Amino acid sequence: MITAVQKPFEEIYRMVEASGKLLILGCGTCVTVCMAGGEKEVGILASTLRLACRERGSSLEIEEATIERQCDREFFDPVKAQVLGADAVLSMACGVGVQFCSELFEGKRVLPALNTRFYGTTVQQGLWSERCAGCGTCVLDRFGGVCPVARCAKSLLNGPCGGAQDGKCEVDKEIDCGWQLIYDRMSALGLLDSLMEIQPVKDWSTGRDGGPGRIRRQDVEL
Amino acid sequence: MEKKKIVAFCCENSSLKAAEALSDPSLLEAVEIVALPCLGKIEIGLVLKCLEKGHPGVLVLGCPLDNCQYLRGNYRAVKRVERVRQLLGEAGLDESRVRMDFLSSLDSHRLAEILQGIKRSEA
Amino acid sequence: MKEGNGLKAGSNLERVFQAGHFAVTAELGPPKSAEVEVVHTKAGYLKGVVDAVNITDNQTAIVRMSSLAAGLLAMREGLEPVIQITCRDRNRIAIQSDVLGAYALGVRNILCLSGDHQKFGNHPSCKNVYDLDSVQLIGMLKEMRDDKRFLCGEEIRNGKNAPLAEPRIFIGGAANPFGDPFPVRVIRLAKKVRAGADFIQTQCIYDMERFEEWMRQVRERGLHEQVKIMAGLTPLKSVGMAQYMRDNVAGLRIPDQVLERLSKAQDKAAEGIKICVEQIQRLREIEGVAGVHIMAIEWEKRVAEIVEKAGLLPRPKV
Numbered sequence: 001m002i003t004a005v006q007k008p009f010e011e012i013y014r015m016v017e018a019s020g021k022l023l024i025l026g027c028g029t030c031v032t033v034c035m036a037g038g039e040k041e042v043g044i045l046a047s048t049l050r051l052a053c054r055e056r057g058s059s060l061e062i063e064e065a066t067i068e069r070q071c072d073r074e075f076f077d078p079v080k081a082q083v084l085g086a087d088a089v090l091s092m093a094c095g096v097g098v099q100f101c102s103e104l105f106e107g108k109r110v111l112p113a114l115n116t117r118f119y120g121t122t123v124q125q126g127l128w129s130e131r132c133a134g135c136g137t138c139v140l141d142r143f144g145g146v147c148p149v150a151r152c153a154k155s156l157l158n159g160p161c162g163g164a165q166d167g168k169c170e171v172d173k174e175i176d177c178g179w180q181l182i183y184d185r186m187s188a189l190g191l192l193d194s195l196m197e198i199q200p201v202k203d204w205s206t207g208r209d210g211g212p213g214r215i216r217r218q219d220v221e222l
Numbered sequence: 223m224e225k226k227k228i229v230a231f232c233c234e235n236s237s238l239k240a241a242e243a244l245s246d247p248s249l250l251e252a253v254e255i256v257a258l259p260c261l262g263k264i265e266i267g268l269v270l271k272c273l274e275k276g277h278p279g280v281l282v283l284g285c286p287l288d289n290c291q292y293l294r295g296n297y298r299a300v301k302r303v304e305r306v307r308q309l310l311g312e313a314g315l316d317e318s319r320v321r322m323d324f325l326s327s328l329d330s331h332r333l334a335e336i337l338q339g340i341k342r343s344e345a
Numbered sequence: 346m347k348e349g350n351g352l353k354a355g356s357n358l359e360r361v362f363q364a365g366h367f368a369v370t371a372e373l374g375p376p377k378s379a380e381v382e383v384v385h386t387k388a389g390y391l392k393g394v395v396d397a398v399n400i401t402d403n404q405t406a407i408v409r410m411s412s413l414a415a416g417l418l419a420m421r422e423g424l425e426p427v428i429q430i431t432c433r434d435r436n437r438i439a440i441q442s443d444v445l446g447a448y449a450l451g452v453r454n455i456l457c458l459s460g461d462h463q464k465f466g467n468h469p470s471c472k473n474v475y476d477l478d479s480v481q482l483i484g485m486l487k488e489m490r491d492d493k494r495f496l497c498g499e500e501i502r503n504g505k506n507a508p509l510a511e512p513r514i515f516i517g518g519a520a521n522p523f524g525d526p527f528p529v530r531v532i533r534l535a536k537k538v539r540a541g542a543d544f545i546q547t548q549c550i551y552d553m554e555r556f557e558e559w560m561r562q563v564r565e566r567g568l569h570e571q572v573k574i575m576a577g578l579t580p581l582k583s584v585g586m587a588q589y590m591r592d593n594v595a596g597l598r599i600p601d602q603v604l605e606r607l608s609k610a611q612d613k614a615a616e617g618i619k620i621c622v623e624q625i626q627r628l629r630e631i632e633g634v635a636g637v638h639i640m641a642i643e644w645e646k647r648v649a650e651i652v653e654k655a656g657l658l659p660r661p662k663v
Contacts, residue, residue: 009312040267044309047270052313153462154432155473158480158536160529161459162521162548171462183526195529198536201437201481201496 001030001121002094003128004037004114009048015111016049016090017058023086024049024113025079025101026066027093034128037092037114039066045092045113070097076104083108119150136206136213142194144185149202151178157199227254228279228340229272233261235291237283239327249337252344253281261285262295269306269320280306281336282322289326296324353490353543354515356453357425358397360663361636362544362573367629368636369657370427370546370575371648372399375415377408384415388422390646395424396660397454399546399638402429406466413447420451427517428452431460436476437485437496444489445501448512456517456546457482479518480533480540486516487541518542520574522559523552523598531562538572545572546638549579551599553627560633569633576628579640580651581617584608618651625655 006012016022024042032038046064053060065082067075070093076083083089083101088109091098095116102110118130133150139157140147149155153171160179163170167180186192204210230253232238238257241250254277258264261284269280282303284296300322307317325332352359361368371391376383391398398419402412409415416426428447430440444455459479463471477485485496493501493511501511518537522530534545550556556576563569581587584607591599603620610616621639628634637655641648652658 009309013313040265043267044270047267047274048309048313050274051270051310051315055313055315153464154459154475154478156459156475156478158478158533160524160526160533161479162519162524163461164524164526167526171464179529180526183529196532196536198480198484198540201477201485204476 001033001119002096002116003034003118003120003130004031004094004116006036006041006045006092006114007112009052012045012090012113013049013052016088017053017060019060019086019088019109021061021063021085021087022049022090023063023065023079023082023088024090025070025083025092026064027070027091027097028066028068031093031114033122034120037094042066042092045090069093071100073104076101134207135202135204136210137203139199142199143182144189144191146178146182146185148178148182151176151181153178157202226276226278227252228281229254229256229277230281230283231256231258231261231264231269232283233285233296234259236285236289236327236329237325237333240325240330240333243327243330244334245330246334249334249341252337252340260290260292260295261299262290262292264299264302266302266306266309269303270309273319279319279321281340282320283325283333283336284322286324286326354453354513356397356515357663358427358454359515359543361396361661364661364663366661366663367657368397368573368575369395369652369660370397370399370636370638371395371645372401372638372640372642373415373419373645374401374404374642375410375412377410379410381418384410384418385422387645388419388424391648392423393660394649394652394658395639396636397425397427399427399429399456399640402431402458402460403434403466405461406433406463406468408467413443413450413452416447416452417450425454426452427454427456429456429458430482431458432475432477432479432482433460433463434474436474440477440482441485441489441495444486444512444514448514453513454515454517455486456519457486457542458519480536483516483518483537483542484540486512486514490514490516491541515543516541517544517546519548520545521548522550522556523548530559531566531568534563534572535566535568538568542572544575544635546575547577548597549577549640550624550628551597551603553624555598557631560631564633569635573635574633575636575638576631576634577638577640578621578624578628579642580621580644580647581607581613582644583613583617614647618647618654621651622654625651625657 024046026039026042027037042064046062050062065079067079069075083105090111090113091101092113098110098112119132120128120130123129130150135149148157148159152159153169154161164177167177169175169177186195232255234257264282272280282299284299287296290296303322306320310317373387400412400416403409412429416428419426457479463469488494489511490513493509502509520534587599587604587607590597607613607616625637628637639648
């Protein structure tokens, strides 16, 4: 999923305080799973904001709603009226949802309640970890299913570097050395020999480095 | 308009029983009791809603740690109460409005002290 | 500089190896400013004492005068530099460009490194580059030199009718016999050799047993015959320094006996030098070790003493 964390309260407050009527809009998919922007989190933020506004003498009026996803047009239908009726929308979706909402409702101020982080997985409740960097040229078959681009701090394709210790990355002892994981996995698969191959230089242009991404599928266009 | 009272979330297995065994039941008028089958059911959003609705505070009364019938319900409640207090603090609000305490079903005496304390602070 | 005679770059370091001598290199850390005097002073300590000098490249991701610039200043003082290039700060365009420039200015040795992550340095919020890794960097320099082509495949000439003018560099890589996972260490060295490394410098050694085990595995694969291996050493100035390095430098191990010996000594610095000299003597006995690389961090002025006491002066003229 796309993971995100909520922005600090003060930052959110400063963004919304000038709006008269605010709609806090949650998203039922990725950010619900990483417990940052789902229905529950919308309720908590709304209550906290109302309490703070009361305390600070602000007359901000706050409404709450959550839709399935904020990255597809049709999911906005049930809340269209609410969005149009608000002075601003505080979207609790990832950066994609915030922007998409903004595009759909021209002229409407849509603000981000979250800081979008990475494509990752739930390791256990309360712990999410990055797995994919969206490089556009997947080479997971070469590394036993562990991605050196996303899980090595230096994205080495011919790793490891000299800095790992006890299987942890030199950058952060809480993070596994991606190359230790690759080595262990390839070892278990009996594929250690292929680590001897020199991986050629990567074409980064299929990812973010090539410019804003776009996919066109004419075969499914209506 | 009726003045709102502190909401006391009570675990059915302990604090609620202690409440039923109070020698002076009138003490219970200091709070509005909400019974839960286990404090593990407490939700952050619910606690905040109480404050939002104008209740001056929230008291969460659970079983002593390691004495939870459902094993870890009270530990979960501790974390959630800590989180609510943190959220209040970050928003510049008074964290002491939300409190947690631990009682067994035999602690009527203790419960009485807590309720008396509340009565005093409101006087 | 002489080229030909089977030499790839004709650098002094290459010729020392070719003549069969035990090579000696040291390290010069450029200043964290535009102060030229620092380079002159350090170069002064090393002149005539070593066969070539590594000029570090924003080591530990702390901004310093560039390796190339400081290397040129060192050249003017009569030293032969080994310019260092890390993958952390430069993409393939910048690196190839710098290599052309370095060669044009007389540089003949380049050491290829992945580079310490920027989190260690004084600009931790900068953008990550790492367009290539050190193995690919070595391969790229080899391709420039031997195939006379850029990474994209184009020939290195200024125009259709211009002559080929490739950078003929003596290519170095780094090796860490002490990092994790241990079994991978020799695989990685083998990859660098296959990619085209001419010489290798190791991370500084304190654990002689582990290094000897690594060398045994290196010899098993015949790698010592395909590449010139230089053992890295860093003389310890104090117990504090030893402890700091043990606890903070990624991929470094210092055995307790070394620390004990240092703490028991009266003059810690002198003991540190003594340990270093003894290490050199032991290293010369190990088959496959072609030289020693002395990284005396901010202690360049003691290098001459170490090299002399190890019986390695005067340096050969080749």
